[in-house]
Amino acid sequence: MKHNKKLIVTFLLLLMISMLSSVDVFAHEIFYEGTSPNWQAIPIVWDERVSGKVHLKMNGDYLNSDYSSYYIEVSNAWPNASTKVSVARTNFGTSKVDLATASKSYWDNRWRELSPFVLGVCYLTSTDGISITRNTVKQSSRRIRYAAILLTPYMSAYESSLFDRNRRPNHIRATMVHEIGHALGLGHPNVQYYPVNDKSIMRQGTGYEGYYTPQQHDINDLANKY
Numbered sequence: 441m442k443h444n445k446k447l448i449v450t451f452l453l454l455l456m457i458s459m460l461s462s463v464d465v466f467a468h469e470i471f472y473e474g475t476s477p478n479w480q481a482i483p484i485v486w487d488e489r490v491s492g493k494v495h496l497k498m499n500g501d502y503l504n505s506d507y508s509s510y511y512i513e514v515s516n517a518w519p520n521a522s523t524k525v526s527v528a529r530t531n532f533g534t535s536k537v538d539l540a541t542a543s544k545s546y547w548d549n550r551w552r553e554l555s556p557f558v559l560g561v562c563y564l565t566s567t568d569g570i571s572i573t574r575n576t577v578k579q580s581s582r583r584i585r586y587a588a589i590l591l592t593p594y595m596s597a598y599e600s601s602l603f604d605r606n607r608r609p610n611h612i613r614a615t616m617v618h619e620i621g622h623a624l625g626l627g628h629p630n631v632q633y634y635p636v637n638d639k640s641i642m643r644q645g646t647g648y649e650g651y652y653t654p655q656q657h658d659i660n661d662l663a664n665k666y
C-alpha cells in the first residue's frame with residue numbers, strides 16, 4: 441500500500457514536470473534582448489481593445505489586383521481563429537492597420553536585394569508615436585497603435601519564375617495573414633529565439649507549407665499575450 445502511494449506520487453510528479461515542459465508559457469515575440477541561450481522577450485501588444493478583444497481597424501484600398509481579391513478573407517483570418525481578436529474593415533482615414541502594395545521604386549530601394557525572400561513587411565508605430573524597432577522597443581510604451589503592411593509589387597512576377605502556380609493563392613494569403621500577425625505583436629517561432637517546429641503562420645518562410653490561416657501555435661501565442 442505504502443509502496444503504491446509512492447509510485448502514484450512519483451507518477452504525478454513526473455506528469456507535472458512533463459506538463460510544465462510541454463506547455464508553452466510564453467508567446468513568440470518580435471523583439472528579444474540578451475544573449476543566447478538566455479534570450480529575454482520584450483513583449484509588445486496591440487493597443488486598441490473593443491469588448492475585451494484586440495481590435496484592428498483595417499484598410500486594404502491600396503492593394504493591387506495581386507492581393508485585393510483575398511483581402512476580405514485575409515482580414516477575417518485572425519478573428520476566425522482566435523477569440524482574442526476582432527477586425528473592422530474601415531476607410532483609409534480611420535484605419536489603424538493598412539495593407540498596401542508597395543511601389544516598385546520603394547521596393548527596389550529597400551527590399552530588392554532580399555527579394556524574393558521578403559514578400560511583405562510590417563512597420564509598427566507605438567502609442568507614443570515612435571517607430572518600433574529593435575532599438576526603440578524599450579523606449580516605447582510597449583503598445584502598438586498603428587501598423588503599415590507593405591507587400592511586394594513583384595508578386596505576379598514571381599508567379600511564373602518562382603512559385604508553383606497552384607500554390608500562388610496560398611502564398612499570397614499566407615504572406616498577408618503573417619504580416620497581420622506582426623501587427624498583433626507576434627514574432628517568428630522558427631528563428632534564433634527559442635525556436636520550435638510547430639506549424640505556425642508566423643514561421644519565417646511562411647507560405648510553402650500549404651496553409652494560410654493561423655495555426656494552434658499562433659492561437660496559443662495570442663492567448664499567452666492577451
Ligand SMILES: [Zn+2]
Nearest residue numbers: 618622628644
Ligand atoms: Zn515575419
